Amino acid sequence: MTxxxxxxxxPPLSLYIHLPWCVKKCPYCDFNSHEFTSTALDEDAYIDALIRDLxxxxxxxxxxxxxxVFIGGGTPSLFSVASLNKLLSALRARLNISSGIEITLEANPGTAEAEKFRGYRDAGINRLSIGVQSFxxxxxxxxGRIHGAGEAHRAIHFAKDAGFENFNIDLMFALPNQSIDAALQDLQLAVxxxxxxxxxxxLTIEPNTVFYSKPPKVPSDDMSWSIQKQGQEFLRVNHYAQYEISAYAKDKQVSAHNMNYWEFGDYLGIGAGAHGKITNVxxxxxxxxxxxxxxxxxxxxxxxESVITGTRKLEQDDLSLEFMMNAMRLSxxxxxxxxxxxxxxxxxKxxxxxxxxxxxxxxxxxxxRLQPTVKGQRYLNELLEIFVK
Ligand SMILES: C[S@@+](CC[C@H](N)C(=O)[O-])C[C@H]1O[C@@H](n2cnc3c(N)ncnc32)[C@H](O)[C@@H]1O
Ligand code: SF4
Incomplete structure (x- = not known):
């Protein structure tokens, strides 16, 4: 009996929309993303499906x-301005969306175009998250990225020229054969x-990826820890405050969407493979x-309803762990x-x-206040194990 x-x-309610195609599958990636082929990707059919799903x-x-709202992937920047316009208009017509809320779109530098970025901005997207990974x-x-460093710099210029004052750069560290200096150089170029x-x-080696079956030589745990410590310090002195395991914000411009996950808010997830969490008061x-x-x-x-492959009611015994798994990511x-x-x-309880x-x-x-200590942040799994029932 429960x-x-x-x-x-x-709780607050956010919206996640998944666009599942990429030009090429990266060997480290376990997200629900599928290689783009012109026959498989029918933008119109997918946007209509999202609207029906909503x-x-x-x-x-x-x-x-x-x-x-967060439009993630996959590579959402593969989609045309017209498709995103249609999607955003459909959201506005059907949902109660407060004005000025954060609307993020994930962009891959290999698919960046100046005009497209301007179009996204005009459609109402006000935050870009650019998947640079390294410079x-x-x-x-x-x-296995589809772009070089030049295109990464160029994509950032396009974003700024299009008027995106609020944008994120995704970088990864502990890459194959990466030194501390090389990792810091990536951060410098981002800053x-x-x-x-x-x-x-x-970089984590995830099951069901090419890197899992053919692991590259990555830095040792001690070396990765040194990179992380020095990178954290570098970002701190450059005014990027760490507020979550992997997230750093300037002038408190945290990701409102991700904060809602970590504060155990609700989210509706639409699109192929999307997840949602909804409270019924x-x-x-x-x-x-x-x-x-x-x-x-x-x-x-x-x-x-058959688009939903799983529904799971959270039991009291699951909730402390689920709550802490999110909340303890926050510094x-x-x-x-x-x-x-x-x-x-x-x-x-x-x-x-x-x-x-x-x-x-x-x-x-x-x-x-519940706050992880420095030890708790480093050994998060040990902290969370305490809450497993
Ligand atoms: C869902 S991906 C989408 C971003 C976009 N498709 C791109 O790659 O340009 C979001 C971010 O997760 C990070 N990521 C993906 N796989 C990872 C892994 N195995 N280890 C660490 N970070 C990873 C990457 O930084 C990536 O930009
Ligand atoms: S482009 Fe992004 S989502 Fe697509 S495979 Fe690469 S990391 Fe994954």
Whole structure:
């Protein structure tokens, strides 16, 4: 028997839209992305499918306001301005979208065009996330990227010229044969462009990727840790404040969309393979939804309930771990009362685990804040294991 969760109000609700095609699959990538072929990618059919998919979701989110939109992939910048215009107009017609909210689109430098970026801006996209990965041609080749460093710099110029004051640069570190100096040089070149945000990810070798079956020689754990420490310090002195494991923001311009995930807000996910998490206050439950991953099947099924391949109601026993998995990514942690607000359970229910985490010096629990210690940030898995039931 599961008891009901108690909420006073709905959490904030964001919208994620997945566009699943890429020019070429990168050997390290385990996202739901499929190589683009002109026969497989019918933009019109996909945009229509997204609209149908959204319409079937509306009853689940009646009356709620959308607080951010993220169009991710895959490579959303493969899509034409006309397609994105159609999509955004459809969202505005069907959803309650507050004015001025963050609307991000992921762009790959290999698909960047000045005119396209201007069109995206005019369509209402106000934040670009540019997948640079490295400014070194050697690294880009090793990562199987479709672009060189020159195109990465050029894409950033296009973004600025198009009026994107708010843009993120994605970089990765601990790349094959990468030295500390080379990693810092990538950060320097990123900082020189003065983005509002830098996402700096350690390359992870994911199952079901080419790198998993043919692993490249990557720096040792100690070396990767040194790169990370020095990079963090470099970004700090250059006014990029780290606020999450991989996220650094200038002048507090954090990613509103990602913050909502980490603060355990709700999100609607539409598109092939997209995930969603929706709280139902009246019924005292939180559910997670997954959608069909294969684009062709997704297009066929969008608009019917069968597009959803999995629905999982979060049980009380799952919630402390799920909440902490997100919240403990944040360097400053979160207000403790978000636990009852977002998970619908009094904090007393995880008091035992919180005390244990404190005792092991992985967590600080002060008055109204739960915050990972430096040790907790480094050994996040150890901290989270305490919350496994
Ligand atoms: C969903 S991808 C989409 C970005 C866009 N398609 C591109 O690659 O230009 C978002 C980011 O995740 C990061 N990423 C993807 N796979 C990764 C991996 N195995 N290890 C670390 N970071 C990864 C990359 O920095 C990438 O830009
Ligand atoms: S371009 Fe981006 S989403 Fe596509 S395969 Fe490469 S990393 Fe993955």
């Amino acid at each position: 008891s009901l969760l108690t909420f006073h109000e709905n 319409e079937t979701e509306l009853p689940r989110i009646w009356g709620r306001t959308i607080t951010s 070194d041609d050697k690294n880009l080749k090793a990562l 020189d462009h003065a983005p509002t945000h830098i996402s700096w990810y350690q 009246a019924e005292g439950k939180i559910e997670r939804f997954t959608r069909h991953k294969i684009p062709k099947r997704y297009i066929e099924l969008a608009g019917s 400053n942690g979160i207000p403790a009362n978000l636990f009852i607000e977002r998970a619908g359970i009094p904090i007393k 995880m008091e035992k685990e919180l005390f244990l985490a404190e005792e092991r010096m992985l967590l600080d629990w002060r008055v109204n």
